[in-house]
Amino acid sequence: MTDGDPVLAAGCVLWRRSPSGQGIELALVHRPKWTDWSHPKGKLKRGEDARQAAVREVLEETGMACNLGSELPTTRYTVEGNLKEVRYWAAEATAGEFLPNKEVDRLLWLPPAAARIRLTRDRDKELVTALLDALHLPRNAP
Template sequence: MSRRDARDDVTTVLAAGCVLWRHPPRGTHGLEIALVHRPRYDDWSHPKGKLKRGEDALRCAVREVAEETGMGCTPGVELPTLHYVARGRPKEVRYWAAEAVPDETFVPNREVDRLLWLPPRAARGRLTYDHDRTLVDALLTALDAS
């Protein structure tokens, strides 16, 4: 979905996603963050995608997690909205912190061929785009506050 900006007649692409997290298996402490690899762009990012016509942003975010990772999630607090230019068009992406539903299994698909669960520091290092790194910090702050 997109929104036309009357000031400059540019269409903003509207999208939503989640910073998906879990407590690591095997009884270790801390948390892990899911990153997806998109072969089309050869990048590592958080699960996200464009809103469908009439779709609520949170519903889109949960749908995109399911489509890109095969996992369910429990959304939590809303994280900062990112604004950037992608492929020559402005893009607005709303994000939520979301805990992964346990015991779900990733199956590679045409949009996402790999999924990694990484501790926050490693996730920051693996993310392709600087703006995605800010969401790791926002997630940690949100989880500390809860």
């Protein structure tokens, strides 16, 4: 761990109703810098609160506008020797279109079970369960 204040960040477990009408799908982003699959998130900008940052990061990384729902568990971990604290919200995608960019080169919409498998880090997998609980859906949702 490091001394000093943590790097503050915010993000969302972004979801939509499945086009098939059966359940929901989650948006996962692939970040080439880290070669990982994760939920959209990023650092707070000066003067920005965590809710604003979460919505901004979703838009920047996925191209999607969203409505924030319940706050989900905050994650804490170290990156390059610095403590990072990320606040998350459940967020329903309302509109938009993904365009690859410098930070995110791919976006996948997956059912919760498949999202858990694809996510790189366990802390992100745990957020899938937290989202399902927040939406009052079964934890074993396909």
